Amino acid sequence: MGLTMPDADALDFAIVVYREEERWEAEMLPVALTSDLHGLIHALRQIPSMGPTIGMVAVGDDFFVVLRVYGERVNVFLSDITAAWDWPLARQVLEYLDVPVPEEEEFDTVLPVGDLSIFADLGLDEMELCALASDLDLLPDEVLSSIAGRLGFSQPFERAVEAAIG
Numbered sequence: 001m002g003l004t005m006p007d008a009d010a011l012d013f014a015i016v017v018y019r020e021e022e023r024w025e026a027e028m029l030p031v032a033l034t035s036d037l038h039g040l041i042h043a044l045r046q047i048p049s050m051g052p053t054i055g056m057v058a059v060g061d062d063f064f065v066v067l068r069v070y071g072e073r074v075n076v077f078l079s080d081i082t083a084a085w086d087w088p089l090a091r092q093v094l095e096y097l098d099v100p101v102p103e104e105e106e107f108d109t110v111l112p113v114g115d116l117s118i119f120a121d122l123g124l125d126e127m128e129l130c131a132l133a134s135d136l137d138l139l140p141d142e143v144l145s146s147i148a149g150r151l152g153f154s155q156p157f158e159r160a161v162e163a164a165i166g
Contacts, residue, residue: 012058015160020048145157
């Protein structure tokens with residue numbers, strides 16, 4: 001598998017989604033958090049929410065990470081284990097999950113890793129999440145948009161993305 005050059009139009013972003021007064025809200029987080037897992041977890045813990053906070057990170061056209069933080073509990077899902085070869089955030093996720101970075105010759109396809117049932121209680125089961133993560137026709141921001149739609153916070157998510165790209 002050869003390295004692909006990042007798309008100049010590809011967007012790196014981090015969004016926090018949370019419940020406030022019985023409705024979903026979404027806000028953009030600093031773009032620096034797209035390469036800092038511990039900073040991202042810290043930022044998610046700072047959001048006052050009626051329940052867990054959800055972090056959604058898209059890194060270019062390469063991969064995405066979703067997190068769910070509730071108190072000390074942190075669930076993490078990485079869309080493609082092979083992203084760890086090139087991206088600090090993906091390596092940090094593998095380290096957090098205690099999963100070794102694979103050798104480059106071990107994989108030639110997309111392989112999600114982490115908590116596959118991260119959103120099962122919200123209506124997005126493991127099979128569907130893996131299918132979305134493995135769809136090579138979708139860019140990470142498109143997959144996250146699809147996940148947001150399935151979980152019921154498409155409008156706040158899209159507003160946050162629009163605010164980021166102006």
